[in-house]
Amino acid sequence: MNARARSTGLALLLLAGWVVHPPGVRGQAVPAADLPRVEAPGAFLTDAGSGQELYAREPDAPRAPASMTKLMTLVLALEAVNAGRVRWDALVPVSDAAYRTGGAQIWLEPGERITFRDLVRAIAVGSANDACVAVAEYLGGGSEGAFVARMNRLAQRLGMRHTRYLNPHGLDMPGHETTPRDMAILARYAVRVPGLLALTRERQDRSIRDGKGGTLWLVNPNRLLVTYPGADGLKTGFTAHAGYCVTATARHEGLRLIAVVMGDPTARQRNADATRLLDWGFSRYEAVEVGRAGQSFGSVVVRRGAPGRVSAVLAREGTVLVERGQKAGLDRQVRLPREVEAPVRRGQRLGHLWVRAGGRTVGDLPLVAAAPSTRLTGLGLFWDLLRRILTR
Numbered sequence: 001m002n003a004r005a006r007s008t009g010l011a012l013l014l015l016a017g018w019v020v021h022p023p024g025v026r027g028q029a030v031p032a033a034d035l036p037r038v039e040a041p042g043a044f045l046t047d048a049g050s051g052q053e054l055y056a057r058e059p060d061a062p063r064a065p066a067s068m069t070k071l072m073t074l075v076l077a078l079e080a081v082n083a084g085r086v087r088w089d090a091l092v093p094v095s096d097a098a099y100r101t102g103g104a105q106i107w108l109e110p111g112e113r114i115t116f117r118d119l120v121r122a123i124a125v126g127s128a129n130d131a132c133v134a135v136a137e138y139l140g141g142g143s144e145g146a147f148v149a150r151m152n153r154l155a156q157r158l159g160m161r162h163t164r165y166l167n168p169h170g171l172d173m174p175g176h177e178t179t180p181r182d183m184a185i186l187a188r189y190a191v192r193v194p195g196l197l198a199l200t201r202e203r204q205d206r207s208i209r210d211g212k213g214g215t216l217w218l219v220n221p222n223r224l225l226v227t228y229p230g231a232d233g234l235k236t237g238f239t240a241h242a243g244y245c246v247t248a249t250a251r252h253e254g255l256r257l258i259a260v261v262m263g264d265p266t267a268r269q270r271n272a273d274a275t276r277l278l279d280w281g282f283s284r285y286e287a288v289e290v291g292r293a294g295q296s297f298g299s300v301v302v303r304r305g306a307p308g309r310v311s312a313v314l315a316r317e318g319t320v321l322v323e324r325g326q327k328a329g330l331d332r333q334v335r336l337p338r339e340v341e342a343p344v345r346r347g348q349r350l351g352h353l354w355v356r357a358g359g360r361t362v363g364d365l366p367l368v369a370a371a372p373s374t375r376l377t378g379l380g381l382f383w384d385l386l387r388r389i390l391t392r
Helices: 004-017 067-083 114-124 127-140 144-158 182-188 196-200 268-283 379-392
Strands: 042-047 051-057 091-093 113-117 232-241 244-250 253-264 284-290 298-305 311-315 320-321 332-333 339-341 349-357 360-369
Touching: 004 144, 042 182, 042 268, 042 311, 051 268, 051 379, 067 127, 067 144, 067 182, 067 196, 067 232, 067 244, 113 114, 114 127, 114 144, 114 196, 114 360, 127 144, 127 268, 144 182, 182 232, 182 244, 182 253, 196 232, 232 268, 253 268, 253 284, 253 379, 284 349, 284 360, 298 349, 298 360, 320 349, 320 360
Parallel strands: 298 339
Antiparallel strands: 042 051, 042 253, 091 113, 232 244, 244 253, 284 320, 298 311, 311 360, 332 349, 349 360
């Protein structure tokens, strides 16, 4: 073998060793030998708090999402309730289109009226396709297409660059697709939607009518809720085209991880892959609190402002992801300007809390204004100028 061939072969071997690897914490690569054994053609593992990518296999390759689509439907449904646009007890009419939707269902009847709460629970627990259409039409002003357009708008706003929704349930349609990374982005958003995890953690439901005077027994197909400690969501999926999929989340010792698996050949393999990803993540990383939401890390002078100084606080709970064993060596540095110009909005970014461990950056947390500062005019501006002169 000549030198060029040897060089090319070495390059290919090195590439093969790192194609399916996480960048680790803030860019530190993890050797291929230390990675979890995952069989799915598409997979992703991320920290729900920071969004740090921990493991990726074909993360941006579009694939059919099957019923994982319903996670976006649930997000929009919960947001409508939380914003007061829909009541849980609102009666939703069932259309012929909802009745004719195939796959998993709760056997809705045309002309029937069922509460919004029951439809959403049927989606979250029973993965009911007909309930998805009923909810989509109701929130879309009678148009399923209008609701799907809303799904795509939110996906675009979240940065799900390779996602395209064509329906609210996930039954196979050419061009209806997403990626492991995009599903992780959606999942990070979803776990922060009030009430959503309370729905997706439910293992079964016996409250929804069966049309015969009784109730249905819906069983959540997400077996991880039973087999994995700390698991509380989010959504499984299967179609012949998509294979077996899951977007799973679990919380352990203050750390929430999100694992996405797409394209497995069996439900058993799907669950095994998700379990390996979560086990690996929890065994290798830990979450460390470096500050509480609203905690002050200094203040900034506001030129021509009233008040003339505002406190810089953490916008949200300050946690960083570190490899186990690095917790003791954390170094926190506050970076704030000496002054800013009025006006200042409450929540306006002023600087950041920079966190390092082992010589690497593991966190860059925003510090924001705790209160507003209005711009001074007239006499107030004169006295502020005089004060500055006298205190120099």
